[in-house]
Amino acid sequence: MKYFLTLASITLLGISSLFAQDGRKIPMVEIKNIDGSTFNTADIKNDGPIIISFWATWCSPCKRELNTIAEDFIDWQDDTGVKLVAISIDDARNMHKVKPYIDGQAWEYDVYLDPNADFKRAMNVNNVPHTFLVDNDGNIVWQHNSYQPGDEEELYDLVVRLAAGESID
Amino acid sequence: MFNKLLKGFVLTTFIFSGQLHAQEGGGILDGAQIHGNFDLYAQQYNRDSIIGAPIVPEKSGINAFTNLIVTKGKFSAGTRLESYMPPVQGFDPRFGEQPIGIPFRYASFDDEGLSITVGNFYEQFGNGLILRAYEERGLGIDNAFDGLRVKYTPFRGLHLKGLIGNQRYYWQKSDGIVRAFDTEVQFNEMFSAMESSALRFTIGGSFVSKFQQAGNSSLRLPENVAGGAGRFQLNYKNFGFMGEYAFIANDPTRDNKYIYRNGQGIFLSATYSRKGFGINVSAKSIDNMEFRSDREAGFNDLFINYLPALTRQHTYNLSATLYPYATQPNGEIGLQGDLIYTIPRGSAIGGKYGTTIQINVALVNSMERSYYAHPNADTAIALLEQQTYLPEDPKRLGYKTDLLAWGDEVYYRDYNIEIDRKFTKNFKLKGSYIYQNYNIELIQFKVSPNVEAHIGVLEGLHKLSRKHSIRWEAQALWTEQDQGDWVFGLIEYGYSPHWIVTVLNQYNYGNKVKDLRVNYPTAQVTYVWRAHRLSIGYGRQRAGIFCVGGVCRNVPAANGLTLAITSSF
Numbered sequence: 001m002k003y004f005l006t007l008a009s010i011t012l013l014g015i016s017s018l019f020a021q022d023g024r025k026i027p028m029v030e031i032k033n034i035d036g037s038t039f040n041t042a043d044i045k046n047d048g049p050i051i052i053s054f055w056a057t058w059c060s061p062c063k064r065e066l067n068t069i070a071e072d073f074i075d076w077q078d079d080t081g082v083k084l085v086a087i088s089i090d091d092a093r094n095m096h097k098v099k100p101y102i103d104g105q106a107w108e109y110d111v112y113l114d115p116n117a118d119f120k121r122a123m124n125v126n127n128v129p130h131t132f133l134v135d136n137d138g139n140i141v142w143q144h145n146s147y148q149p150g151d152e153e154e155l156y157d158l159v160v161r162l163a164a165g166e167s168i169d
Numbered sequence: 170m171f172n173k174l175l176k177g178f179v180l181t182t183f184i185f186s187g188q189l190h191a192q193e194g195g196g197i198l199d200g201a202q203i204h205g206n207f208d209l210y211a212q213q214y215n216r217d218s219i220i221g222a223p224i225v226p227e228k229s230g231i232n233a234f235t236n237l238i239v240t241k242g243k244f245s246a247g248t249r250l251e252s253y254m255p256p257v258q259g260f261d262p263r264f265g266e267q268p269i270g271i272p273f274r275y276a277s278f279d280d281e282g283l284s285i286t287v288g289n290f291y292e293q294f295g296n297g298l299i300l301r302a303y304e305e306r307g308l309g310i311d312n313a314f315d316g317l318r319v320k321y322t323p324f325r326g327l328h329l330k331g332l333i334g335n336q337r338y339y340w341q342k343s344d345g346i347v348r349a350f351d352t353e354v355q356f357n358e359m360f361s362a363m364e365s366s367a368l369r370f371t372i373g374g375s376f377v378s379k380f381q382q383a384g385n386s387s388l389r390l391p392e393n394v395a396g397g398a399g400r401f402q403l404n405y406k407n408f409g410f411m412g413e414y415a416f417i418a419n420d421p422t423r424d425n426k427y428i429y430r431n432g433q434g435i436f437l438s439a440t441y442s443r444k445g446f447g448i449n450v451s452a453k454s455i456d457n458m459e460f461r462s463d464r465e466a467g468f469n470d471l472f473i474n475y476l477p478a479l480t481r482q483h484t485y486n487l488s489a490t491l492y493p494y495a496t497q498p499n500g501e502i503g504l505q506g507d508l509i510y511t512i513p514r515g516s517a518i519g520g521k522y523g524t525t526i527q528i529n530v531a532l533v534n535s536m537e538r539s540y541y542a543h544p545n546a547d548t549a550i551a552l553l554e555q556q557t558y559l560p561e562d563p564k565r566l567g568y569k570t571d572l573l574a575w576g577d578e579v580y581y582r583d584y585n586i587e588i589d590r591k592f593t594k595n596f597k598l599k600g601s602y603i604y605q606n607y608n609i610e611l612i613q614f615k616v617s618p619n620v621e622a623h624i625g626v627l628e629g630l631h632k633l634s635r636k637h638s639i640r641w642e643a644q645a646l647w648t649e650q651d652q653g654d655w656v657f658g659l660i661e662y663g664y665s666p667h668w669i670v671t672v673l674n675q676y677n678y679g680n681k682v683k684d685l686r687v688n689y690p691t692a693q694v695t696y697v698w699r700a701h702r703l704s705i706g707y708g709r710q711r712a713g714i715f716c717v718g719g720v721c722r723n724v725p726a727a728n729g730l731t732l733a734i735t736s737s738f
Contacts, residue, residue, distance in 0.1 A: 024202045027240065028279055030320070035369040036402035036411070037355045038328060058482035064630075071522075091303075092296035093477035096411055096438040097507050100447025104509030105525065116293035116303055124206040124236060126735040130700070143700040143737060149630065149638035150665025 025138050026052075027122040031087070032113040034099050039112055041119055048081030049162040050134040051155070054114075054125050055086055057094045057101055062129040065147040069155075070107050076156060077108075080163035084109045089128060091115045131155065135162050142168055201241035206737040208306065209233040212257050217728035220687055220709060223258060230257035232264075234306065243280050249273035259715075259724045260309040261468070263339040272337060273313060282322040289313045292332060294351040294375040297475035298415035298434055299398035299460070302336065307715060308722045310469055313337045314347065326359025328352070336462045336471050343471050345381035345462035369404040377473060379462050387556055388427055388565075394420045396432075396460055396474075409440035415458070415474070421565070422464040424499065425457055426553035428567030432457035434476065435572055445511040452504050453479045454572040456536055459498040469720060479505040480531040480583050482716075485601070486675065487646040487657050488624045490713035492607040494533065494581040495721045502575050503533035522591035531583040535576030538568040579619060582606035595632040601625070609651060613714075622648040638663040647679070654679025669695040669704075675711060693731075700737040705730070 028042040044050060055062035066086060069076070076082050086109040088098045095115050102111050114120055123132065126145070133142040133155070142158060144151065158168050210232050214225040231254045238247040252269040256262060275288030291313055293301040304311045316334020323329070330351040336343040353373035357363045363370075375398045383390040400413035417432035434455035441448050453476075460474040478496045480503070483489035508528045512519035540549030541562035552559055553567065585603040592598060603624040609615045626644045633639065644657035659673035674690040691708030712726040 024204060024240070027245075030284075035357075035404040035409075036371045037358060037369065038353075058484055060484050091477065092293075092298075092301075092436075092475065093479070094482060096409075096440060096451060097449050099409060100440055100442040100449045100507065100509055102447075103442035103444060104447035104511055104527075106444045106511065116291055116297075116301065118291070121236075121291075121304075122238070124204055124238070124737040126206050126208045126737060130737070144666075144697075145700045145702050145735060145737065146669075146695075146697050148663035148665050148669055148697075149632050149640075150636045150663065153635055154666050 024140055026134060026140065027119075029119045029122045031119050032115065034102075034111055034113065041112075041122075044085055044110075044134070045138070046081070046083040046134075046136075048083065048136060049159050051082060051084045051159070052123075052132040052134060053084060053086050053109075054089055054120055054123070054128045054130045056088060056090050056128055057097055058090070059128050061147040064149070065129050065131075065152065066107065066109070067105060068149070068152050070105065070109075072156075073108055076159065080159050082159050082163065086111045087114050087119060088112070089114050089117055089120050133158055133162065133168070136165075201239055203237065203239050204738055205235065205237040205247075207233075207235050207735065209732070209734040210257055211732040212727060213730040214258070215728045217709065217726070219684070220689070220726040220728065221712060222726045222728050225258060227255055230255055230260075232257050232260065232306075243278055244276070245279070246276040247274065256309075258727060259722060261339065264309065267340045270340060272311070272340065284318075284320040286318045289315050289337070290318050290332075290334075292318065292330070292349075293475070294330070294349070294377075295373055295398060295400040296413050296436055296477065298413050298436060298458075299375050299396050299417075299474050300347075300349050300351075300377050301472075301475035303475070305720065308469070308720055310720065311337050312470075312472055315342060324359075326355045326357075328355070336473070338463070338466075338471055343462040343466075345379045345464075345471075347377065347379050347462050347473055349375065349377040351375040367406050369402075371402045373400045374398070377460075379460075379473065381462070381464060386427075388421060390421055390427075390464070391419055394418060396420075407441055407443050409438075411438045411440075412436070417458065417460050420457075420460065420464070422459060422461065423467065424459040424461070425567070426550060427556055428457075428553060428565050430457055430566045430568070432460065433572065434458045436477075445513060447509045449507045450505070451479055451507075453477075454502045454536070455496075455498060456500045456570055456572065457567075469722075478533075479503040480533065480581060481505075481507070481529045481585060483585075483603070485624075485626045485628075485642065485644055486659075487644045487655055488585075488601075488603045488605070488626070490711075490715060490724070491646065491652075491655070492605050492609070492620055492622055493714050493716040493721060494531075494583070494607070495612050495714075495716065497533075497580060497611065500536040500538070500570070501533055501580055502536055502572075503531065503581075505529070505531040520590060520592065524588065524590040527587045527589075529583070529585050531581065533579075533581040535578035535580060536570050537574035537576040538570045540568045541566060578608070578611075579606060580608045580611060597630040599626075599628040615651070617650055620648055620650040622646055636665045638665070642673075652677055652680050652685070667697055669697070671695070671706075702733075702735045704733045706733075707731070 026044055030038050033039045095113050129147045131144045132140050135141050161168050213229045233252045235250040248271050253264040254268050255265040273289045277286040291302045302312050302314050314334030318332040321329045333348045356370045377396045380393050383392050396417040398415035402411045413436045415434045419429040421427035436453045438451040461471045462473055463471045476496045476498050478494050480494045510526050512524045514523035540546055542552045542559045543549040583605050587601040589599045605622045607620045609617050609620050624646045628642045631639045640661040642659040646655040655677055657675040661671045663669050671693045676688045680686045689709040689711045693706035695704035707730050710727040713724050714721045715724050
């Protein structure tokens with residue numbers, strides 16, 4: 001019974017979370033540039049929508065998502081001015097393979113390293129892939145966990161609406 | 170007791186959120202934002218002796234985590250509620266000592282150039298060879314510090330960090346105190362003349378000291394143990410080089426049979442890449458590098474440092490969970506090469522959409538050692554274990570070796586190739602071949618010669634329409650050792666953006682014991698709505714090893730219902 005009550009409370013807490021507010025700013029966390037220098041996430045800026053995507057070299061759905069978007073990304077940029085910030089959560093085991101990987105795949109993204117998951121925690125990401133949409137004023141307006149083919153089309157529709165200055169709620 | 174705790178937690182949350190919605194009120198939390206996440210994994214257990222599923226008297230296990238962070242301007246505070254009722258099989262039963270509690274809470278102030286954290290925090294210096302506190306929930310690892318940390322950038326390009334604290338030990342804290350300092354100089358930031366230079370250069374150095382009372386050992390144990398590390402990273406146009414060297418002064422522990430030998434380790438990596446091509450070569454050698462805040466600790470407990478495995482982190486079931494390599498912090502030498510090449514689209518071989526090839530080679534061996542106490546290593550180790558005075562080894566240094574002493578014993582080999590090709594707008598195929606040579610006696614304590622496994626994988630992805638897709642995997646593993654041959658098949662149907670249905674089976678058809686030629690069918694349904702995900706599965710789970718970053722956890726066999734919920738808000 002004790003367990004049941006606790007579980008019920010936790011579930012309630014989980015459900016209440018569905019009604020939590022969006023629209024917060026990107027938190028200020030120090031992560032790494034690909035060359036090893038420090039990058040402050042408060043400096044993620046763009047004159048248009050921003051996609052922030054958490055990924056890792058060992059995460060197949062993450063790579064599927066980012067490679068699928070990469071095929072059309074030039075059109076996305078031309079049409080909406082969107083910028084994609086890919087945050088690799090690879091730790092010391094794989095973080096030195098990130099640059100060869102992104103060059104090998106010819107991604108046109110801004111890629112940063114978060115090897116101890118500091119930014120991942122500040123953004124409340126449980127697991128990758130996890131994608132955020134940020135509006136022109138720097139507010140986080142939408143987020144999505146996991147990836148399956150077709151999700152990129154929903155994401156693009158939202159980017160188009162944001163670029164047009166519409167609210168996406 | 171825990172009901173009180175929970176009430177407190179829920180109440181605090183609601184007071185916080187109440188404050189937030191009461192925008193007109195004059196509360197200190199006006200304008201503050203509350204956000205967090207929730208993660209639950211539950212398993213129900215049926216009896217299934219044929220697959221070796223342990224009998225679980227409670228018939229179920231639940232691990233649940235709720236993080237809440239409140240931010241207002243430069244201030245933030247957070248808590249994590251964890252519950253284990255009881256822990257899911259395969260997680261350390263010590264998590265069950267307390268069914269629910271708040272093992273993580275902090276308050277912090279962050280401004281441009283200054284950050285102060287009181288309470289719990291995670292940290293990593295360089296690659297982590299001398300210090301890394303991190304959380305890997307899937308492995309049950311959380312060696313967070315509880316104490317104080319300050320990060321300070323007095324001027325551009327100079328980054329300083331200092332910390333003091335005890336580490337988390339399940340529901341308790343480590344006996345030992347850790348004090349650490351790190352400094353990093355980024356030349357391109359520091360000197361404006363170098364700001365846009367093609368040469369990017371960073372150096373760093375760390376000092377770590379731990380204190381633990383000696384207790385009543387028959388040996389004279391050092392109460393203060395120091396360690397340090399130095400590192401550099403240099404990038405020039407398409408080239409990159411990185412190196413880190415770490416050192417631990419005499420640190421007799423249960424791991425190393427209480428020898429007073431210094432520990433050392435080195436990690437080097439070189440990279441070249443341009444559009445469509447990338448290569449990385451890395452090397453690592455470590456000796457006596459188990460650095461923990463309690464000299465008696467074992468398993469994955471209370472590590473201060475982190476030693477990454479220099480092998481590919483596999484993702485397919487049969488290549489990832491049967492014979493995955495785990496770092497041997499006591500001593501190992503390894504080399505790895507990783508290459509990626511995209512054959513351009515439109516070329517004869519590349520096809521209309523291009524083809525990507527990835528090749529990875531990893532070798533890990535023992536370190537050559539000669540023991541002082543006895544020419545035979547096993548005998549010498551047995552002598553050291555007695556913790557008595559050894560005339561042949563009066564200083565208790567254990568053995569002689571150096572970082573280039575490549576030993577004869579094969580710990581791991583992994584040669585693999587992956588080819589990824591998009592054939593049409595709606596069809597992609599990926600093929601892999603993997604050879605693994607795995608020291609199962611060292612890593613899984615099974616008495617057996619090294620396992621030599623050949624693994625083949627084919628994966629297809631068909632996009633049926635804008636929202637509908639089918640993905641399938643066919644895998645096979647062939648080996649003469651251990652459990653023999655396996656096949657694995659998976660079909661996944663996706664209906665974007667909400668539904669995923671997965672059916673999979675694996676079959677140990679080549680097991681030498683006829684009765685153990687068992688099928689492991691599983692079905693799973695997942696529903697996703699934005700950052701919220703719910704998945705329910707039913708079936709058999711094969712015993713295996715789940716690893717992240719070269720640190721592993723045993724997952725026992727199971728049969729039953731699983732439930733997973735994750736949510737971010």
